[in-house]
Amino acid sequence: TEGQRGRQEAIAEKDLGNGFFKEGKYERAIECYTRGIAADSANALLPANRAMAYLKVQKGDGKATLSYYSERSSGSREPVECALEYEEAERDCTQAILLDGSYSKAFARRGTARTFLGKINEAKQDFETVLLLEPGNKQAVTELSRVKKELIEKGCWDDVFLDSTQRHNVVKPVDNPPQQGSAKALKKIFIEETGHLIETIDAPD
């Protein structure tokens, strides 16, 4: 039937695309995955793989997230001119997730795309979903920790503290008796202010 032929064609394009991908020919891989999607729009692997190729085409290697953070910390450039591929990647991952809600790699790739797009809290939610689907996934654990530190650096305290799902990992402190703790190497930490009350506006109508 027509549908069977489409599905077979999609799988053939996917295999072809994967071959190009392994050779580092990401643009050609994207062309194959695009033809595959046209042949069978119900195959979740094709948009997920195209998303991965979009992520690779941007950076040329697998260290996408690391370079993102070093760029951020140096403050030299915003990933604006690259946003198109990251948006494509995000969209493809969303499509793959719609087709298969348990596709953890699609959530992980969307999380990566979203960190590049500056959607840090959405990225956090994606990596949290990866961990629900695949407890202990090392990439997700690493990325989540990085994303949480980034949120705190941006002053998004509520996104980390209020939304925490890790409070059960209690660490037990030991109270020091007065004057007993060593004063050496104590660092004074600046205290930011957050979570202000919403002020009512007493303006005449």
Place this chain on the structure above:
Amino acid sequence: LDASDSVGPRHGPERPHLNLWLEAPDLLLAEVDLPKLDGAQGLALEIGESRLVVGGSQQLYRLDATIPLRVDREASRAAFHHRRKQLMVSMPLLAVS
């Protein structure tokens, strides 16, 4: 008037409630309840490699705790949350070597 009726420093600072948990394998978070405070003014936080000290604010509160982990003082951050009247502390851990 009997001066001992007034609530203040002579009763000694109160030990605030502390929540401490591992948010990630390398990230320790703390929440300190400070319901009598309206802001961070006068509040003091000091962090040592394995120590968390909260004080100041007219001696209303005093917390001095040893933490059984090694935290990165330089990367630690804190914020007073006005609605929740809590001090939030983020303490990345030093790499285990």
